[in-house]
Amino acid sequence: MTLRCTRCGSTFPLYPPRDKCQKCGGALEYKINLSRSRKIKFSGEMRFWRYKTLLPPVQNAISLREGGTLLHKAERLAESIGLKELYLKDETRNPTNSFRDRAAALLTSNAVDLECDTLICATNGNLGASLAAYSAKAGLICHVIVPKLVDVGKLAQMLIYDAVIEEFGEIVDESIHRAEALEKETGWYQATAELNPLVIEAQKTIAYEVYEQFGVPNWFITSMGSGGTIHSVWKGFKELKQLGMTESLPKMIGVQLEGCAPIVKTFSEKRSKQAKISKPSTHALAVLVANPLQGEFAIKAIKESKGLALTVSDSESFNAELQIAKLEGMFAEPASSATIAALKKLVDEEIGKNESVVCLITGSGLKATDVLQALTKKHKTAGLGLELSTKEKMLRILSRKDTYGYDLWKKLGKTMTRAAIYQHLNELLERGLIVAYEKEGRKYLKITKRGQRALLAIQELKVLL
Numbered sequence: 501m502t503l504r505c506t507r508c509g510s511t512f513p514l515y516p517p518r519d520k521c522q523k524c525g526g527a528l529e530y531k532i533n534l535s536r537s538r539k540i541k542f543s544g545e546m547r548f549w550r551y552k553t554l555l556p557p558v559q560n561a562i563s564l565r566e567g568g569t570l571l572h573k574a575e576r577l578a579e580s581i582g583l584k585e586l587y588l589k590d591e592t593r594n595p596t597n598s599f600r601d602r603a604a605a606l607l608t609s610n611a612v613d614l615e616c617d618t619l620i621c622a623t624n625g626n627l628g629a630s631l632a633a634y635s636a637k638a639g640l641i642c643h644v645i646v647p648k649l650v651d652v653g654k655l656a657q658m659l660i661y662d663a664v665i666e667e668f669g670e671i672v673d674e675s676i677h678r679a680e681a682l683e684k685e686t687g688w689y690q691a692t693a694e695l696n697p698l699v700i701e702a703q704k705t706i707a708y709e710v711y712e713q714f715g716v717p718n719w720f721i722t723s724m725g726s727g728g729t730i731h732s733v734w735k736g737f738k739e740l741k742q743l744g745m746t747e748s749l750p751k752m753i754g755v756q757l758e759g760c761a762p763i764v765k766t767f768s769e770k771r772s773k774q775a776k777i778s779k780p781s782t783h784a785l786a787v788l789v790a791n792p793l794q795g796e797f798a799i800k801a802i803k804e805s806k807g808l809a810l811t812v813s814d815s816e817s818f819n820a821e822l823q824i825a826k827l828e829g830m831f832a833e834p835a836s837s838a839t840i841a842a843l844k845k846l847v848d849e850e851i852g853k854n855e856s857v858v859c860l861i862t863g864s865g866l867k868a869t870d871v872l873q874a875l876t877k878k879h880k881t882a883g884l885g886l887e888l889s890t891k892e893k894m895l896r897i898l899s900r901k902d903t904y905g906y907d908l909w910k911k912l913g914k915t916m917t918r919a920a921i922y923q924h925l926n927e928l929l930e931r932g933l934i935v936a937y938e939k940e941g942r943k944y945l946k947i948t949k950r951g952q953r954a955l956l957a958i959q960e961l962k963v964l965l
């Protein structure tokens with residue numbers, strides 16, 4: 501294992517981990533000696549440390565039982581999108597409910613090995629929450645720098661795990677500069693994702709797990725903030741190939757939100773230099789990064805894998821979030837829901853119906869501020885008038901299963917006269933939102949495509965109100 505410059509090839513001591521080459525300023529990366537002759541056998545429990553033979557060496561392995569997360573077969577979601585095989589890598593199941601627990605396990609272990617007592621980390625949220633928990637476990641002090649815009653749930657986690665929290669800058673780019681300066685001043689352990697190449701090593705284990713749980717999918721979709729995650733997963737799959745464990749590799753798809761898409765812009769405009777975003781904005785705070793420090797890595801992963809980069813809007817991602825929750829029972833954060841929003845745009849065009857797809861669900865929606873706000877608002881404004889809400893309830897019932905008038909009346913709690921029920925049904929029939937057919941001597945009702953669209957529109961409206 502070496503720590504090597506990706507530009508000039510110079511090598512450096514493995515630790516302390518540093519991000520830049522002292523000779524040319526290029527990015528540093530850990531490289532393991534991989535060859536087909538090296539027989540690797542993963543052993544132990546299906547958790548993060550199962551892969552320690554392919555990670556930079558550690559003496560004191562800190563763990564809260566991270567990794568080994570479920571690869572969720574999303575059958576209902578797949579059907580609604582028109583795809584045969586869709587899996588969600590459910591990283592919300594980690595100890596602090598995000599994929600960053602993998603990185604926190606490796607970083608705190610390394611800090612303990614190096615006898616550092618304080619970690620510093622600039623973060624959009626998830627890594628801060630993870631590091632705060634793991635630092636608590638390891639008895640370290642965790643100094644977190646967060647921008648003004650940060651998800652409240654993540655902030656609550658940092659607080660409860662007793663991190664020292666400093667607010668600096670509007671968005672995370674500014675917090676990162678502060679973390680760099682503070683490291684120089686104090687000599688604290690640098691645990692910011694963009695400044696510590698161990699993070700890439702930790703996150704690549706997601707690829708190993710997917711490989712063990714399913715194999716290599718045709719496509720792997722992830723959202724992009726700094727660009728480090730897509731690069732990590734791609735590195736993981738490539739290493740498996742170098743070891744001769746697989747012949748195939750996935751095509752990598754990187755997704756960003758329209759209001760903050762510097763990597764997609766750089767990629768699609770074939771720029772040689774990173775595009776700058778002057779006024780970035782998205783509700784997916786986890787990927788609100790104006791100047792992605794690992795954008796080059798991300799673009800390399802997409803190009804090498806013959807993958808794609810695309811944007812989705814905030815509302816497309818929010819709708820996807822509702823869909824993931826309703827069809828699969830999973831509460832994903834906005835940044836990860838963007839992967840499903842992107843997938844919907846690509847099925848039939850770029851992605852074939854019979855191809856396998858894995859989407860990375862990086863963290864839990866419970867942590868995100870605006871999701872919580874939207875849902876409480878939704879609760880408050882649930883009555884868009886009684887008329888609409890009865891019809892909406894009927895459409896909802898019919899969207900699950902065809903049924904007949906009397907059954908609908910029962911399912912609505914028998915609160916209305918049956919005449920009123922039939923009045924509503926007639927109006928829905930007239931508008932083409934439902935159709936009727938005969939079965940077993942009964943008049944059954946069925947929601948139409950138009951009806952399904954109307955139902956989605958109603959739900960979206962409520963969120964916006």
Ligand SMILES: [Zn+2]
Pocket residue numbers: 505506507508509510521522523524525526
């Ligand atoms: Zn160099």
